[in-house]
Amino acid sequence: MVVSxxxxxxxxxxxLPPEMPLLxxxxxxxxxxxxxxxxxxxxxxxxxxxxxxxxxxxCSLAIGxxxxxxxTIEGLGRPEALAPLQRAWIAHQVAQCGYCQPGxxxxxxxxxxxxxxxxxxxxxxxxxxxxxxxxxxxxxxxxIHTAAREMAGE
Amino acid sequence: MSRLGRMTxxxxxxxxxxxxxxxxxxxxxxxxxxxxxxxxxxxETALNPWLVIDGAGVTIVTPRAEMxxxxxxxxxxxxxxxxxxxxxxxxxxxxxxxxxxxxGPLLALGMPWKEYAASRxxxxxxxxxDVVARLLGLQVTGGSTAxxxxxxxxxxxxxxxxxxxxQAAAARLGLAAERLRTEAGAVIAPDGTRLPYTDLAEAAAGxxxxxxxxxxxxxxxxxxxxxxxRTDMMAKVTGTATFGIDVRLPGMLFATVRMNPRLGGAMHxxxxxxxxxxxxxxxxxxxxxxxxxxxSNTWLAFQAAxxxxxxxxxxxxxxxxxxxxxxxxxxxxxxxxxxxxxxxDMADATGDExxxxxxxxxxxxxxxxxxxxTARLDGGRLDxxxxxxxxxxxxxxCAAALGLKGADVAVHTTFLGGGxxxxxxxxxxxxxxxxxxxxxxxxxxxxxxxxxxxxHDVYRPAALARMRGxxxxxxxxxxxxxxxxPSITRQMMRRIAGFAPxxxxxxxxxxxYDQPYAIPNFRVAGHxxxxxxxxxxxxxxxxxxxxxxxxxxxxxxxxxxxxxPLDLRRDLxxxxxxxxxxxxxxxxxxxxxxxxxxxxxxxxxxxxxxxxTPVAEVVEVARTDAGIRIARVFVACDPxxxxxxxxxxxxxxxxxxFGLSAAVMGEITFAGGIAEQGNFPDYDALxxxxxxxxxxxxxxxx
Numbered sequence: 001m002v003v004s005x006x007x008x009x010x011x012x013x014x015x016l017p018p019e020m021p022l023l024x025x026x027x028x029x030x031x032x033x034x035x036x037x038x039x040x041x042x043x044x045x046x047x048x049x050x051x052x053x054x055x056x057x058x059c060s061l062a063i064g065x066x067x068x069x070x071x072t073i074e075g076l077g078r079p080e081a082l083a084p085l086q087r088a089w090i091a092h093q094v095a096q097c098g099y100c101q102p103g104x105x106x107x108x109x110x111x112x113x114x115x116x117x118x119x120x121x122x123x124x125x126x127x128x129x130x131x132x133x134x135x136x137x138x139x140x141x142x143x144i145h146t147a148a149r150e151m152a153g154e
Numbered sequence: 155m156s157r158l159g160r161m162t163x164x165x166x167x168x169x170x171x172x173x174x175x176x177x178x179x180x181x182x183x184x185x186x187x188x189x190x191x192x193x194x195x196x197x198e199t200a201l202n203p204w205l206v207i208d209g210a211g212v213t214i215v216t217p218r219a220e221m222x223x224x225x226x227x228x229x230x231x232x233x234x235x236x237x238x239x240x241x242x243x244x245x246x247x248x249x250x251x252x253x254x255x256x257x258g259p260l261l262a263l264g265m266p267w268k269e270y271a272a273s274r275x276x277x278x279x280x281x282x283x284d285v286v287a288r289l290l291g292l293q294v295t296g297g298s299t300a301x302x303x304x305x306x307x308x309x310x311x312x313x314x315x316x317x318x319x320x321q322a323a324a325a326r327l328g329l330a331a332e333r334l335r336t337e338a339g340a341v342i343a344p345d346g347t348r349l350p351y352t353d354l355a356e357a358a359a360g361x362x363x364x365x366x367x368x369x370x371x372x373x374x375x376x377x378x379x380x381x382x383x384r385t386d387m388m389a390k391v392t393g394t395a396t397f398g399i400d401v402r403l404p405g406m407l408f409a410t411v412r413m414n415p416r417l418g419g420a421m422h423x424x425x426x427x428x429x430x431x432x433x434x435x436x437x438x439x440x441x442x443x444x445x446x447x448x449x450s451n452t453w454l455a456f457q458a459a460x461x462x463x464x465x466x467x468x469x470x471x472x473x474x475x476x477x478x479x480x481x482x483x484x485x486x487x488x489x490x491x492x493x494x495x496x497x498x499d500m501a502d503a504t505g506d507e508x509x510x511x512x513x514x515x516x517x518x519x520x521x522x523x524x525x526x527x528t529a530r531l532d533g534g535r536l537d538x539x540x541x542x543x544x545x546x547x548x549x550x551x552c553a554a555a556l557g558l559k560g561a562d563v564a565v566h567t568t569f570l571g572g573g574x575x576x577x578x579x580x581x582x583x584x585x586x587x588x589x590x591x592x593x594x595x596x597x598x599x600x601x602x603x604x605x606x607x608x609x610h611d612v613y614r615p616a617a618l619a620r621m622r623g624x625x626x627x628x629x630x631x632x633x634x635x636x637x638x639x640p641s642i643t644r645q646m647m648r649r650i651a652g653f654a655p656x657x658x659x660x661x662x663x664x665x666x667y668d669q670p671y672a673i674p675n676f677r678v679a680g681h682x683x684x685x686x687x688x689x690x691x692x693x694x695x696x697x698x699x700x701x702x703x704x705x706x707x708x709x710x711x712x713x714x715x716x717x718x719p720l721d722l723r724r725d726l727x728x729x730x731x732x733x734x735x736x737x738x739x740x741x742x743x744x745x746x747x748x749x750x751x752x753x754x755x756x757x758x759x760x761x762x763x764x765x766x767t768p769v770a771e772v773v774e775v776a777r778t779d780a781g782i783r784i785a786r787v788f789v790a791c792d793p794x795x796x797x798x799x800x801x802x803x804x805x806x807x808x809x810x811x812f813g814l815s816a817a818v819m820g821e822i823t824f825a826g827g828i829a830e831q832g833n834f835p836d837y838d839a840l841x842x843x844x845x846x847x848x849x850x851x852x853x854x855x856x
Binding site: 016020021023024027028029031032033034035036037038039040041043044046072073074077078079082086089090093094095096097098099100101102105123124125127128129130131132133134135136137138139140141 | 221222223224381383384386387388389390391392393394395396397399400402408450451452453454456520521522523524569570571572573574601603604800804807808810811812815833834835838839840841842843845847848
């Protein structure tokens with residue numbers, strides 16, 4: 001059965017079972033490895049992508065249930081055309097091992113789309129599902145504030 | 155015999171092999187260049203094992219693996235500092251598996267003396283372990299050794315390369331080398347003519363590099379000592395960084411593994427009929443104590459593995475946590491295997507005695523990137539791609555598994571999505587090699603599920619402590635620490651070398667015996683428990699439990715003595731080690747120690763000297779309706795020289811949160827021989843909501 005998806009603006013026709021999680025379609029079928037496998041049970045946030053602008057755990061969303069265009073970290077910005085969040089992540093030197101960071105950044109993108117100028121408490125509430133074993137939370141919080149200021153045109 | 159005498163004799167027994175090797179090979183060390191394992195392609199020049207120059211620029215080859223600690227950035231900065239590279243032009247790559255990338259200070263970690271008080275002959279003996287490490291080809295990332303090992307080595311690589319590049323330019327220009335200078339990746343002539351290194355590399359490769367190039371004094375450093383932008387940051391925020399799990403090769407298949415969850419137990423048989431019937435399943439491979447399923451994608455491999463029925467054998471250890479704890483406690487009945495501090499007997503101490511017992515559980519590493527490796531066997535050559543802290547071991551273990559020579563195996567080190575000691579093991583690489591051998595010519599990526607990762611860890615050992623101490627007149631007059639745990643060193647040596655050496659296991663007692671506390675009648679004894687639950691190196695290793703035992707008990711002693719716990723520590727460290735007292739002073743000032751706190755708030759202090767760095771921390775907790783919240787952490791540390799204060803600050807913060815996660819949430823328990831925790835809902839770590847604000851102050855005593 002063919003499942004049609006829009007990923008980072010491109011139409012994709014995938015000959016895969018509709019119950020296959022979006023994570024594995026992205027990673028193993030489309031070669032978009034920026035989205036990470038961490039737990040498989042929506043408990044760590046490493047696989048966070050946007051569907052129709054909203055953060056979802058790609059490990060627990062079947063491709064047959066995807067309801068809108070998908071944006072992954074590769075679609076948010078590229079090294080030669082960074083998104084404000086990625087610029088802020090670099091300015092604050094957030095990443096250590098870096099494995100959870102694509103998911104953190106996509107979660108933050110969803111937050112800023114809904115709440116352009118979040119408070120610390122709003123950041124914590126939005127980011128609580130994203131685990132980082134290196135403990136980069138302080139710099140994540142600072143980077144989100146910086147990106148929010150940039151996106152607000154300050 | 156005096157304590158010094160016993161200590162010396164024991165240290166000598168442990169180091170004698172190293173010393174003997176040193177005599178023979180120091181000449182070799184000083185006189186011979188390190189063999190260059192790099193095989194440059196067309197248009198590339200490898201001036202030494204740490205440097206490749208091609209038309210596009212200079213690439214620094216780092217002998218240690220990047221697992222988040224920032225090692226590639228600072229190792230590259232050491233080279234770039236001497237070579238005069240513009241930081242924005244610096245590129246880095248992981249070196250191949252090669253004995254040329256040996257880690258000298260690693261073996262010195264095993265030496266059973268107090269690091270803060272190492273005498274000159276002990277430092278010399280540690281130097282001779284460098285030679286043994288070289289002989290063994292110990293290319294290992296771990297033990298906080300990369301900067302100690304690389305501080306001179308990497309700067310010399312840069313300095314020597316700079317000298318031959320200048321000489322090549324001098325020959326080309328017909329000028330004396332002394333008249334040339336270097337800047338931003340080029341040699342500059344007095345008239346301003348700029349010869350880029352990229353144009354000089356080939357000629358420079360024909361000039362013998364100096365053996366002992368002069369190094370720049372710290373006062374001239376332009377890169378070192380500054381918080382540099384990390385070399386891996388751009389890739390890690392754009393999803394373009396390649397971790398082991400991200401390797402993609404032409405025609406690659408995807409697999410997963412299921413080994414007996416009763417660790418070390420056999421597999422008596424398995425029924426893979428249902429799995430094989432699933433469309434897209436390519437192969438089910440018998441791995442002895444487990445199996446792998448190979449399929450067209452990872453998710454299908456997971457599904458198919460669930461459909462295999464395996465008949466698992468019994469665990470070779472007590473099957474539940476209570477029985478395991480009893481087995482560890484039974485080790486107290488035996489004579490101690492090591493008494494690494496023996497400054498007298500408690501019986502000679504005066505004052506009131508207090509005692510306390512402590513217990514810590516097994517802990518998982520829980521790297522964010524689950525274990526995985528990719529392998530391809532093609533015509534007798536095996537290629538393995540993985541994030542590894544020990545590429546030479548991975549190469550040799552994979553070769554042995556398939557009956558190949560080490561030279562027929564290439565290990566390609568990727569970024570590590572967390573290491574913490576877990577990726578110093580080679581099991582994930584060996585499993586991938588076995589799976590690849592079942593499908594010659596095909597690349598196969600073997601990804602473990604989170605449950606497989608958590609239930610097949612080499613855990614931080616569970617450990618028990620029995621502490622006794624005495625106080626009189628506001629002073630500690632005696633302290634006896636008895637610690638029982640399974641020995642990581644013995645298990646690790648069995649895994650690496652097939653046998654366990656006798657002798658003391660320093661790892662069992664580090665963080666307890668080697669602390670700079672001037673306590674009379676201070677004795678620390680270790681009891682090794684023979685429990686076969688796999689254990690391994692875990693961030694900070696023995697300090698993770700011993701510092702907890704010792705520091706908790708020191709607070710009890712302070713309380714019994716009517717002393718402020720921070721003041722007591724200052725009094726105990728000052729006569730032993732001034733930098734340790736200084737970090738306690740600093741953390742007191744940072745935290746406002748002793749000044750009244752708002753209601754519902756409290757502070758506690760702890761200190762540890764580990765891997766050459768004294769660290770003092772004050773943790774401030776707040777009582778809330780939801781329970782106790784860790785509000786703030788103040789850290790003062792003194793690494794001697796801070797080569798990159800930004801990365802150091804990140805590491806100190808990271809270490810504090812990793813430790814607090816373990817203290818508050820980490821526990822692996824066993825039932826029926828199987829770890830009960832399999833995924834983050836059962837084994838969580840601090841989230842952004844519970845993470846304290848961390849402030850770090852860096853002292854530099856040189």
